[in-house]
Amino acid sequence: MLQELDPLLHSQLRLAIVSILLSVDEADFVYLKEQTGATAGNLSVQIDKLAAAGYIRVTKEFVGRKTRTSCQITEKGCEAFERYVEAIKSYLKL
Amino acid sequence: MEEKKLNEKESLELITQMIRQSRRNMVVGSGNRFLLYGYSAVILSIIVFVLVRTTGHLTWAALWFGMFLPFIYSWLYDRKHRPAVVTYTDRMINETWKVIGTLFVITVLVMMILGYAMGSVNFALMLPLALIYCGIGTSITGLVIKDSVLAYLPLFGLVFAIYMLVALPSLLHTPVTWHLYFGLSFLIMMVIPGHNLNAKCRK
Secondary structure: OOOOOOOOOOEHHHHHHHHHHHHOOEEEHHHHHHHHOOOHHHHHHHHHHHHHOOOEEEEEEEEOOEEEEEEEEOHHHHHHHHHHHHHHHHHHOO | OOOOEOOHHHHHHHHHHHHHHHHHOOOOOOOHHHHHHHHHHHHHHHHHHHHHHHHOOHHHHHHHHHHHHHHHHHHHHHHHOOOOEEOHHHHHHHHHHHHHHHHHHHHHHHHHHHHHHHOOOOOOOHHHHHHHHHHHHHHHHHHHOOOHHHHHHHHHHHHHHHHHHHHHHHOOOOOOHHHHHHHHHHHHHHHHHHHHHHHHHHO
């Protein structure tokens, strides 16, 4: 029987965010926006969803006078991603 | 990017593409930091050498504390300019240099405390120790970012540190040429690999 794909990760933008965060230690909002090509509003919503699920950790701080939002993947996020990739492999018979 | 559902193949393609893209965007350890410290040491070595040589006053060697200036500059710079993305490599390098920096502060403090207890402070050991600390830090950075020039060139700079440590017990005063050797070591350890690293990044 095929494994169920995590609905939270099975969306283009959320999967893109998690994939990026998996290969770096920390990325800020601007970087994620550039890499994914998403709008600020949409990205913000998806980041909130991932953060609420505990897949990513969001830190807001002041750098000089500007605010900086940075994201890091959590252990839970890594595990979810691994399960997602394993599930895809089973679908594609990899 | 819209929030659309993907099929399995598209998911796999997206994962691969995003990971590849973010790896491509990693700025692999810019050489500017090495150039900052390297050139500061070279310039200071010449200034200290000339001043000690012409005046005969060893107190001019205290100008070496000026090496804390590039540290303060880079600390202030980092506070104002946070990178858009921090890789595991960046984190590893930062942590390595934090340890090296702490080692410097501890060494200076211990030397001052011991000097106070013994009645005189002698910073002669600081030159070889600084070479060893910076040489090891640079080599580790080179190994982490897989740059063989950065990893192995500091070993040549460390030769001067070994010479200083071997010669120190038999000397009454620090030879004035040591200041130049120190600058030369930094030229080998940091300036050359720093330029090499920048040239590689530009390619």
